[in-house]
Amino acid sequence: MNELAIKDLLYKLADDQLILGHRNSEWTGFGPILEEDIAFSSMAQDKIGHSLAFYTLLQELGEADPDTVAFTRNANQFHNSQLVELPNGEYDFSLIRHFLYDNAEIIRFEMLSQSSYDPIAKVATKLKGEVKYHVLHANTWIKNLGTSTEEAILRLQSSLNEAIPYALGLFEPSKYEQELIEAGVYPGEEAVKAEWLKRIVAVIEKTDLKLPSLATVEPKLGGRYGEHTEHLQPLLDEMAEVFKIDPTAEW
Amino acid sequence: MELTKENILTLLEEVKDPEIPVLSLVDLGVITGVEISDEGHVTVNMTPTFAGCPAMDYIKKDVERTLDKYGITDHTVIMSFDQPWDSNKLSERGRQHLKEFGLAPPPKYDLILDLDILEHVKCPYCDSENTDMRTPFGPTLCRSMHYCNDCRQMFEQFKPL
Numbered sequence: 329m330n331e332l333a334i335k336d337l338l339y340k341l342a343d344d345q346l347i348l349g350h351r352n353s354e355w356t357g358f359g360p361i362l363e364e365d366i367a368f369s370s371m372a373q374d375k376i377g378h379s380l381a382f383y384t385l386l387q388e389l390g391e392a393d394p395d396t397v398a399f400t401r402n403a404n405q406f407h408n409s410q411l412v413e414l415p416n417g418e419y420d421f422s423l424i425r426h427f428l429y430d431n432a433e434i435i436r437f438e439m440l441s442q443s444s445y446d447p448i449a450k451v452a453t454k455l456k457g458e459v460k461y462h463v464l465h466a467n468t469w470i471k472n473l474g475t476s477t478e479e480a481i482l483r484l485q486s487s488l489n490e491a492i493p494y495a496l497g498l499f500e501p502s503k504y505e506q507e508l509i510e511a512g513v514y515p516g517e518e519a520v521k522a523e524w525l526k527r528i529v530a531v532i533e534k535t536d537l538k539l540p541s542l543a544t545v546e547p548k549l550g551g552r553y554g555e556h557t558e559h560l561q562p563l564l565d566e567m568a569e570v571f572k573i574d575p576t577a578e579w
Numbered sequence: 580m581e582l583t584k585e586n587i588l589t590l591l592e593e594v595k596d597p598e599i600p601v602l603s604l605v606d607l608g609v610i611t612g613v614e615i616s617d618e619g620h621v622t623v624n625m626t627p628t629f630a631g632c633p634a635m636d637y638i639k640k641d642v643e644r645t646l647d648k649y650g651i652t653d654h655t656v657i658m659s660f661d662q663p664w665d666s667n668k669l670s671e672r673g674r675q676h677l678k679e680f681g682l683a684p685p686p687k688y689d690l691i692l693d694l695d696i697l698e699h700v701k702c703p704y705c706d707s708e709n710t711d712m713r714t715p716f717g718p719t720l721c722r723s724m725h726y727c728n729d730c731r732q733m734f735e736q737f738k739p740l
Contacts, residue, residue: 363713363714363716363724364713366714366716366717366718367714367715367716369716370716370717370720371716373631373633373720374629374631374720375631376631377629377630377631377632378630378631380630380631380737381630381660400717413692424656444713450659450660450661450663451630451660453660454626454630454660454664455630455665457692458629458631460632460692461715461716461738464697464715465715465716472650546605566632
């Protein structure tokens with residue numbers, strides 16, 4: 329198996345989680361209610377822990393240690409989707425992003441738990457149980473708020489319309505796509521996307537929200553190849569601010 | 580002390596979860612193996628409860644300190660996902676200790692997590708099942724928060740995983 333293909337897959341998994349973990353952490357102290365403050369903070373901790381598990385696999389393949397990889401790259405070296413780097417916006421946007429992202433992530437982990445590449449399969453087997461809580465959380469709130477007041481429904485709908493092109497960017501194929509599929513490492517983005525669509529539609533159908541017609545939506549691509557919005561570099565600068573004061577410090 | 584797997588596990592009973600000080604690592608189910616080589620080198624295999632748990636590094640060091648304390652200095656402690664943790668690995672004694680500590684133990688389940696399992700957790704104070712989940716997240720990654728409609732108290736559960 330081509331090691332570059334495995335590394336590409338690991339970077340995309342790890343970077344999505346690191347960046348969304350950081351965005352989730354920005355809710356700490358600002359959640360609309362205490363339980364949501366705790367929920368986003370907990371998911372931040374989980375996601376950063378999950379990124380560490382994948383960066384550790386990368387280190388075993390000869391990449392730099394996780395802290396160096398996380399804190400010293402520039403935006404154009406990150407493989408995350410643009411969806412996760414967008415600013416939190418208001419709570420409705422964060423909730424919609426969380427719903428769209430975590431429903432995709434759990435499918436990735438479920439499928440990767442069957443991967444022919446054993447180290448990924450083991451990590452994914454562990455993480456899919458943890459992400460289940462993120463999905464339960466997102467689906468519960470989307471169902472509750474998506475059937476509540478007119479304002480809540482309008483806000484969620486507008487955030488859904490805004491987030492959908494970026495959510496489709498989650499499934500941007502890698503240049504090693506065919507190779508990974510043939511080796512049984514990963515079933516590929518099209519397979520993940522098809523299952524994702526079924527699951528989000530099943531939730532959205534229970535609400536007053538409408539999924540925009542995907543045929544007319546232009547996906548926001550490029551994230552997997554290092555092309556990012558103007559929002560990523562400031563996020564990285566803030567995330568690494570303390571680390572860069574003294575990269576050799578023992579924590 | 581003779582260097583045997585059983586003896587090492589007895590020593591490790593001393594190491595507690597720093598956030599739940601009544602629960603030993605052995606009862607928690609995170610010690611996945613102890614091997615002793617012919618030359619007397621001790622390898623302890625461990626696995627995290629939650630991948631993002633910040634206590635895991637501390638717990639690993641605690642295992643190393645405890646082995647050192649008993650004169651077992653030739654050791655390696657490995658944290659890995661080779662045998663991933665799930666909440667069914669909590670021992671009966673561990674479950675009892677959690678309940679006495681005021682934390683509802685996770686139910687034994689078929690490892691297919693759904694909302695039903697989370698919705699009706701038995702209250703650790705009055706044993707009522709007339710409870711509601713308030714949030715699947717709590718003060719630490721491994722706890723969810725619930726409310727008992729009978730004794731009218733908030734309580735936490737060690738989450739099924």
